[in-house]
Amino acid sequence: MRNLRVTTGVLAMAFLALTVMSCKDSKKEQSNDEGSHTEMSAFENNSEMNHDNSDGHHDDEEKMYACSMHPDVIGKKGEKCSKCGMKLTEEVKKAHDNSDGHHDGESKKMAMKGNGASQAILNGYFNLKNALVADDNAKAKNLGATLAKSLGNLDVSNYTDAQKADLKDIIEDAVEHAEHISESDIDHQREHFKILSKDVTDMVAITGTENTLYEQFCPMYDGGSAWLSMNEEVKNPYYGSKMLKCGKVQKEIK
């Protein structure tokens, strides 16, 4: 009898443990389509930046690369940025097929910059940044989840095809990092925040923004890391109180 009891106990425990583990809930669903489609009609179109190949030449053989910190510095693969010495890593997209001369987007140029959803993303991003500045792991978790949601709400339908593809790519990447931030310790959050910052910066280059933003840069964190801020004053999200003032403004985005 004793034997039986022990065996039963062991079996029951093993069974329970494994059942619980295998039943842990699967992926959270992403709600992509709910939410703010309000100020959608108004958006900025940076056609100046992306449409300048109306001559119709697409020499794709040689890809050009730009500096990740100074997008205006462009060169061949492996070359270094003339401003900061970093390797040119950002592939410059030879923009899309508009050799026929039709610039659909351009005619819709709007006075207002940014749109509701991209502004919500920026706000979410800044809140997250402030939580990291304050070394607040729990708050950053919540804000990461919020940001992942507002990223999913970005409506890309008003952009050109090439911009749509870029935005989708950016958003997909950013959502993943925001989700990771919602479930990690603060060191991991900061690692993900670095790439998230790059994603958001690239997004702003397409969507534009209502406010003046400052791109700030800390040369110490992970070989040099950038982030965006609404204020000119540097408050470092990668180090928080440990090195709050480390960094400088490297660019103004208007």
Place this chain on the structure above:
Amino acid sequence: MRRIKIIAIIVLVAFVGIQFIQTTRNQSDMVPETDFILVNDAPSDIKSMLQVSCYDCHSNNTQYPWYNKIQPVTWFLENHISDGKAELNFSEWDLLSNRREASKLRSIIKQIEGDEMPLWSYTLIHNDAKFSKEEKSTIIKWITQIKASH
């Protein structure tokens, strides 16, 4: 005593019962064109490291251990594999955009550097999946090189 006997019987029946539940197995014979090793032309030492230490959960082809046919172990493993593949699937590597690849590479490096991958629960059983110090620096160096070209 009688109660215990009844419980034991129920557990036993449940245990036998769940053995009949089928799960789909993560196996495929062919290496797709989008495969990470293929696309990046990994040298043989890197290739075997990746296959032994990563591919069981991060590709479309798992080398299953013998005990995987016993439920609920199967569930547990399949769960792990599908989570692993959702995060990173080397078989479908080249479907990712440049940005996503760079981002994944970075995470791979961080995970290996921090000894978070391969998972300890995996290396517990697959002792050969553990990276030695030299292996670790070799593979990190190689992945860093790939990342630099992104």
